[in-house]
Amino acid sequence: MTNCLTALFGGTFDPIHYGHLLPAVALAKEVKLSHISLLPNHIPPHKPQPEASTHQRIEMLKLAIEDKPILSIDLREIVQARLDRPSYTIETLQAWRQENGTQQGLAFILGQDSLLSLPTWNNWQTLLKYCHLLICRRPGYAKTTNDTQLKAWINQHQTHDIHDLHQNASGFIYFANTPLEDISATEIRDRISQQQSCESLLPPKVWQYIQAEHLYGA
Numbered sequence: 001m002t003n004c005l006t007a008l009f010g011g012t013f014d015p016i017h018y019g020h021l022l023p024a025v026a027l028a029k030e031v032k033l034s035h036i037s038l039l040p041n042h043i044p045p046h047k048p049q050p051e052a053s054t055h056q057r058i059e060m061l062k063l064a065i066e067d068k069p070i071l072s073i074d075l076r077e078i079v080q081a082r083l084d085r086p087s088y089t090i091e092t093l094q095a096w097r098q099e100n101g102t103q104q105g106l107a108f109i110l111g112q113d114s115l116l117s118l119p120t121w122n123n124w125q126t127l128l129k130y131c132h133l134l135i136c137r138r139p140g141y142a143k144t145t146n147d148t149q150l151k152a153w154i155n156q157h158q159t160h161d162i163h164d165l166h167q168n169a170s171g172f173i174y175f176a177n178t179p180l181e182d183i184s185a186t187e188i189r190d191r192i193s194q195q196q197s198c199e200s201l202l203p204p205k206v207w208q209y210i211q212a213e214h215l216y217g218a
């Protein structure tokens with residue numbers, strides 16, 4: 001039995017936007033999470049290198065969470081980074097367990113698009129040994145998959161009952177009923193490079209920071 005359930009929300013956050021923040025805050029309420037740590041990666045495993053520097057991505061995270069006490073930032077993938085190597089989630093989870101032991105509840109938050117890409121992740125079928133997976137809805141991405149291996153794995157581990165998440169330290173997949181936010185960092189970077197406003201897509205202080213730093217062609 002775990003006494004509190006905490007979550008890591010991994011991402012490139014180039015930049016952080018309401019598509020991350022609004023589902024995360026709603027998820028914390030729905031699942032009764034005690035805390036969510038945003039986990040910026042160093043080198044994204046499956047993406048080009050971010051346009052903003054690591055320092056700038058972290059500064060934007062700090063500005064974005066200022067008024068959200070349920071959120072904090074976990075810099076372990078940045079601090080423990082080896083310069084030439086991507087941040088693999090399985091290694092991060094193993095490091096977290098070494099630090100916090102096996103009894104404490106831990107969840108890893110993913111958007112629906114990331115869930116569908118899971119079979120390409122390093123050692124993906126072992127992830128549930130270390131955490132639960134909480135899946136946020138994302139416009140344009142179906143809940144179902146044609147990947148038979150992924151489908152079977154989801155069926156085997158899925159729960160609809162949040163008590164399973166609280167009574168076990170790891171091992172379950174939960175599809176949350178989080179709000180649909182049709183926002184992506186790619187769209188934000190594209191819009192800014194075309195001198196279009198993104199004011200409604202991210203927190204005002206992040207928007208001001210992007211302009212002050214002339215990020216993404218602003």
Ligand SMILES: Nc1ncnc2c1ncn2[C@@H]1O[C@H](COP(=O)(O)OP(=O)(O)OP(=O)(O)O)[C@@H](O)[C@H]1O
Nearest residue numbers: 011012013019110111114137138181183184185186
């Ligand atoms: N609008 C959204 N709704 C739900 N989940 C999201 C949304 N945007 C991002 N996520 C999830 O947040 C995590 C981190 O995403 P990331 O930082 O790569 O943002 P992104 O908007 O997907 O970026 P990009 O457009 O550059 O691919 C991933 O698990 C992703 O699925």
Ligand SMILES: O=C(O)c1ccc[n+]([C@@H]2O[C@H](COP(=O)([O-])O)[C@@H](O)[C@H]2O)c1
Nearest residue numbers: 010011012041045046088089090121122
């Ligand atoms: O471990 C992997 O192989 C792996 C592959 C792709 C993505 N991830 C992680 O998934 C999270 C979301 O990734 P991204 O690329 O959508 O920002 C982030 O924490 C990444 O480090 C992890």
